[in-house]
Amino acid sequence: MSGMRRRDFVKSIMAVPVTAPYLLGEQAATTPPPAQTGAAAPPSSQPAETAAAASQQRLLEPNGMQIAASVPDQFARTEAHYFSDTQYATLRKMCEVMMPSLNGYPDALQAGAPEFLDFLIGASPPDRQQMYGSGLDRLNSESQSRFRIPFAEVSAEQADALLRPWLRAWIPEHPPSEPYERFINLAHHDIRTATMNSQVWSVAVTSGGDRPPGVGMYWSPIDPDIQRYV
């Protein structure tokens, strides 16, 4: 892939709102100065007790320690156990068809999207679980009745015949309301997000010299409520 082509591709994916698209007009607060990197090294001429105190301070603030932290996805695969075997096979096929490898970027299967969505939906409220469960069941059922094979075994053309009629153009936050349309369109959105927000996708983009998508300003818990033990 030429560098130019790859950059164009990245440019288009960068714009994809892989995070919530309508943050409450968050203000561009003043860019904070770089974090202090700890107490400056004391000049050698300072009194011994001051140097000792500075040394103690360095112990308390172990600046410069490089901990090579990683994320588990770099080495491990999510164990899927929420969906039934048939539902999971249907979801894998949706991922394969709707988010293939393009321009050298990982596809949804390489990004672990099916396993991640199995985890995510398994941890979700009942209405989302119901939407996915019944949607996957219906997709497989329609494949059986139309092509007499499970959706997991359909060709690309057969998958297109089953999926395309349900795709809609929709404004973010307002997906279709008809339940099956809603499932097809939201599952597509989720598959793209799970893929493009994956670590393997980020590595692929970064290795091309571009800024990866899915980077945002993360707010830590701010002085959260304390635990109570009595």
Add this chain to the structure above:
Amino acid sequence: MAQEIVDVLIVGSGHSGGMAARILTEKGISCLLLNAGPVVDFRKDRELKPAYELPYRGFNMPGRLPHVFQADEFNANVWVDEKEVPYTFNPQHPYNWVRVRLFGGRSLFWARQSFRLSNYEFKAKDHDGFGDNWPIDLGDLAPYYSRVEAIFRVRGQADHLPQYPDGNFVVDDSPWSGSMQRFVNAGTKLDVPVCKARSAMGVDGLASSINLLLPDAFNTGRLTAIPNVVVRELTVDRNTGLVNGAHFVDRHSRREMYVQARVVVLAAGTLESTRLLLNSGLANSSGVLGHYLTDQVYGPGIICSVPEARNGKGSNGIMGGSALIPRFRNINTKAKNFLRGYALNCYSSPRGMSPSVFPAYGAELQKKLDSYDGSGFGTSMMGEVLSYYKNHVSINKNVVDAWGIPVLDVETAYTDNEFNMARDAVDVSVAMAEEAGFEVLCKNYEPNPPGYSIHEQGTCRMGDDPKTSVLNKWNQSHDIRNLFVVDASSFVCGGWQNPTMTILALSMRASEYLAEQMRQRNL
């Protein structure tokens, strides 16, 4: 043990509380400000992170903040947790109560659109016969708007439209982009005004109480602020009938505290101020406390593409910029099936398109995204919600928050007026886009649930008659003369405008009145 009686107790640190603190301390009055949440440290509390480092890859944590559509995994920690401070509603009529309790409140995150109300809002009943007039008009508030606009450095252009009053602007004389000029021309043809947007520039990228209001108050040496304390109830002197203090609880330890005050100013945000009054059993001889809840209709709009900007051709001055279509319905003509009106935010985006606007997937979708990149144009509606007595909040004594304080039950719903208005807003958007030669890719008629706009107003309305209103025209309780409520709960109606400039102007005006009353020893 401290038993000092504070001169003025201010509850809340957002725009309204910050303005009250600034004005009162500059007038020589000592204030104690209480805030329910912590102080933000912008250096410590946030950092850039890739989504894959977050537990849910950038998806919302399942089940968290189900009524804050603005939340995502990156910003989830800035919103009030719905389990920690719950509220209730009929599931058939959901309400999105979007709250921030950090020091500075929602002033940390607002979208900074800065508008004045016009006399089409202040004197709405005179114009169309519905609802009630405010006890003040634009002339009363204009001097305060001007001072607020100077503090917040509002950028805009004079348009000389009575429904879109001009202000004290940093003049925006930038030219329209090519696509926006075409939209302006389409508006001229269809008799729809397309104006420059108006926005608070603030200072150093922030237009919050924490950088524009509270620093001046602290510099007087007369302001003390306590974060992380949740006010439970106001108390009243039985002999005088005046408010004389507040019970509050330490957010972390749950230690119960009490402070005495000569005057109380509530600025906790529309529904929290009203909740506190309802839980205190105060200021409700009229029986309208909690009633006339309104907000604004958000959600309806369209997304288009500017054909000439596709395939990398959008960089030649065609794309970029934003505009505002102020209310134009029911000004000189009468709409057939709704009262009042709406505004439209318009934007021309040189950035990428959302994949959801294309009914495609895989390589076909990518081809669309590549081709349409940088050609997006859209509108979104901001519509007035009519003010009805039946839309109200009350205390649900069966549910309490993390500090044992009874929560609010919200009962409100949109009517045909709002739905008809939304349909008109989208149809007008489509007509203008097609007149401008844009391709309309998708449209949405469905409003987001009430509350989504984060512009909740009313429930503690002002008025001249103590039998039909809670506050007088100075934001002062009719019942308790040393009690003031200076946030948007005082609004009689909300119009289509972002309420922030009006909240700030009202708080400034009320605080100067309060200071003068204290100087004359009337309080």
